[in-house]
Amino acid sequence: MNMKKQLLFLLFALLALCASAAPNDVFSVGDITYSVTLDSYSGKPGIVAVKSLSAQGKAKTSLKLDIPGVVSYNGYKYKVGVINYDAFKGQSNISVVQIRYNITRIAQSAFENCTSLTTVYMPSSLTNVGYRAFGGCTALRSVYYANATPSSTSVEPGSFPENSGMTLYVSKAHPNSKENARKVTAFDYFSTIKKHEYACDFILGEHGYFCVTKAPLSDGSTRGEMSLVGVYADDNFNYAWSGAYNNGILDFDVVEIADSACLGNTNIKNVYLSSYSKLRRIGDSAFNGCSSIEWVQMATSSLQQIGKYAFKGCNLLTTIKLPENVDSCSAYFVDGCTKLGYISVDSKNTNYASYNGILYDKGLTILFRCPEGYTYKKVLDSNSLPPTLKKVGNYAFEYCKYVEEIYFPYGLTSFGVGTFRYCSGLTTLQLPSSHTGWGEGSFVGASALDVLYVNQEDAYGLEVSRRVNEFDDCKRGTLYVGG
Numbered sequence: 470m471n472m473k474k475q476l477l478f479l480l481f482a483l484l485a486l487c488a489s490a491a492p493n494d495v496f497s498v499g500d501i502t503y504s505v506t507l508d509s510y511s512g513k514p515g516i517v518a519v520k521s522l523s524a525q526g527k528a529k530t531s532l533k534l535d536i537p538g539v540v541s542y543n544g545y546k547y548k549v550g551v552i553n554y555d556a557f558k559g560q561s562n563i564s565v566v567q568i569r570y571n572i573t574r575i576a577q578s579a580f581e582n583c584t585s586l587t588t589v590y591m592p593s594s595l596t597n598v599g600y601r602a603f604g605g606c607t608a609l610r611s612v613y614y615a616n617a618t619p620s621s622t623s624v625e626p627g628s629f630p631e632n633s634g635m636t637l638y639v640s641k642a643h644p645n646s647k648e649n650a651r652k653v654t655a656f657d658y659f660s661t662i663k664k665h666e667y668a669c670d671f672i673l674g675e676h677g678y679f680c681v682t683k684a685p686l687s688d689g690s691t692r693g694e695m696s697l698v699g700v701y702a703d704d705n706f707n708y709a710w711s712g713a714y715n716n717g718i719l720d721f722d723v724v725e726i727a728d729s730a731c732l733g734n735t736n737i738k739n740v741y742l743s744s745y746s747k748l749r750r751i752g753d754s755a756f757n758g759c760s761s762i763e764w765v766q767m768a769t770s771s772l773q774q775i776g777k778y779a780f781k782g783c784n785l786l787t788t789i790k791l792p793e794n795v796d797s798c799s800a801y802f803v804d805g806c807t808k809l810g811y812i813s814v815d816s817k818n819t820n821y822a823s824y825n826g827i828l829y830d831k832g833l834t835i836l837f838r839c840p841e842g843y844t845y846k847k848v849l850d851s852n853s854l855p856p857t858l859k860k861v862g863n864y865a866f867e868y869c870k871y872v873e874e875i876y877f878p879y880g881l882t883s884f885g886v887g888t889f890r891y892c893s894g895l896t897t898l899q900l901p902s903s904h905t906g907w908g909e910g911s912f913v914g915a916s917a918l919d920v921l922y923v924n925q926e927d928a929y930g931l932e933v934s935r936r937v938n939e940f941d942d943c944k945r946g947t948l949y950v951g952g
Contacts, residue, residue, distance in 0.1 A: 496542050500526030500534060503542075506550065514539070514546040514718045518553050519572075522560055531585075532562045538571030538592070539717035548718055552579045554599075561585050570594050570670040570681060570716060575602045575628075584608060591615065592670045593640065593681050598624045598655070606630050612659070613668040614650070615680050617643030624655040631658045638665035641727045642680035642696035666699025666730070671714065671721075677705045680727070685719045693721040694747075696730075703736035712745040728752035728776065735761050743768045750774040753799075757781040768792050768815070781805045787842070791828075793817035800828070800837040800862050807868070809840040825853050834859040841868045847894075850876040861888055863908065870894045879903050889915050896920065911939065918943040 494505045502523045507516040540547050554576040563583045570592040577599035586606045593615040617640040637659040639646040650662050669678040678699040685693035712723030724747050737759045743766045753776035762783040772792045777799035786806045793815040803809050811826035822829050826845045828838045833855035846853045861884035874897040883906045891914035899922040
């Protein structure tokens, strides 16, 4: 009988250990103690609140506190939703706090008087920071906040201390994140506000830093979307990756390379984006100044937009190809790529086309960009320019130093601002009688231009005799021949 009682006791104890925690139950994992607000059932994660430091956390003399968005206990997963009132108040051993995605609220006085706290990282999911949440944190100097659209109702006035020299770092995933932050009263005591990749939601060592731009539904029926805002390692773009990520309970897809995400990173050598299955946009200046990039692979059918200066200054690039579904590509996306000799376009693309390595609209009526290192043809004439050409865009030939002669076909009506700026090898230019005007600064730096053929002296917009200063940088040979 005693043996049976012992076995029953062990069985009940085992069942208790395997059961999910019930509401108001308290448990500790690592440095943190949690309070259950919703138990886990039918395989669905429960919800917990952060209650305090655990005994382990309190015993540490210096603590970099990492508050997870998902915690596991007794084999069950729980979403971490809230950091409770007074949770860490007066804990002088905390130096850094990393708050992970999923957490939505920091309650009043949660970190009040944490006098050793210098740095805080907050996710975009955090939509409420309570009064004096960080009050009295006299050592606080740096706050990284991934929420790009905070307000004075979501971040309550008085939630941060009045320390001098504090810097707020905001998300790179939103063009107006700095301006939005400046409107928040609670941030008035931050002397500096600027963008930084550390103001992010996820740090994936093999892939980079990411901000959530669209939250998934809590029931998992809709996947979240995120933007890559920086690289964690120089080889993050070397390998195939679908861009899909699960944070333990929710799914996300990379849909964007943010504006200036990798700006000025001279260590990136390859950019392989073909396997990013949901990537829709490469932002403005995303890889601007990445002067060591040797090749870019963008052959993903999901890509739709390429921003201005996306690959500016990638001096080692020799070719680049637009995928099939790109419908918005800045003509300036490869400015400063001095060795780029050829732009190609997927034949299925219905918006853009390549003709002899030069970028046009699909109908070959608008010339958008001749690459700066173009050497495929030194003389552009009826054999190398499409007969359908009507317009040449702004700065279309800027810095194309290897093109020597251009003879435009009849039907061309105009070219834009700065079209031939710094075409230092251009010696001869012929415009048809259909041409009616050029934009300002079209010949700045065209120092070798010696012969310009036009058919009418005072055709609208030309007015050659009145615009002689347009040719100040040219050789001034035969700059005009009337037809």
